[in-house]
Amino acid sequence: MITLDQIRERCIEVGNCWEWQGGTSNGFPKVYLPKADGTRGGHTPARRYVMKLMGVELKKWQTASPKCGNPLCVAPHHSVAMTRSEVASRAHATGFSRTATFRAKSGAVSRARSKLSLETVQEMRLSGLSTRAAAKKYGISQYAAWRVMSGNSWQDYSSPFAGLMGAR
Numbered sequence: 001m002i003t004l005d006q007i008r009e010r011c012i013e014v015g016n017c018w019e020w021q022g023g024t025s026n027g028f029p030k031v032y033l034p035k036a037d038g039t040r041g042g043h044t045p046a047r048r049y050v051m052k053l054m055g056v057e058l059k060k061w062q063t064a065s066p067k068c069g070n071p072l073c074v075a076p077h078h079s080v081a082m083t084r085s086e087v088a089s090r091a092h093a094t095g096f097s098r099t100a101t102f103r104a105k106s107g108a109v110s111r112a113r114s115k116l117s118l119e120t121v122q123e124m125r126l127s128g129l130s131t132r133a134a135a136k137k138y139g140i141s142q143y144a145a146w147r148v149m150s151g152n153s154w155q156d157y158s159s160p161f162a163g164l165m166g167a168r
Ligand SMILES: [Zn+2]
Pocket: 016, 017, 018, 066, 068, 069, 070, 073, 074, 075, 078
């Protein structure tokens, strides 16, 4: 039995987050649980386990998600039960995601990128517009506007190889 204190000892506190320093699986924190009789145990998703320690039994179709958006965070006060579709929309909102949703949105960003000139990008960044207003003004999705304005896209634009480096 691993206690919440033992979990915490394996984390670095970053702000209010407990950032997991142990092993991960597909980027998700996992914890090794020995069996009660001392025989070989197995790994289990750390956040899910933390929620169990807090008395929350997740259903099969639920995932323990970090509401702070930090994929390595296992803080009990940041973990919430979500369904897969909630996770996808949440990832969209926070920008943290390695899911199919993210790849689809990245496609939207590439399309937006080809629509925008460097001047437009600079203008967008200096405009002080909200992503919503910028998206409307330039005819791109809010997500694409956010990516461009937050510097997640275009950061290599000044390089002549930017077009080649763009796909990741
Ligand atoms: Zn957190």
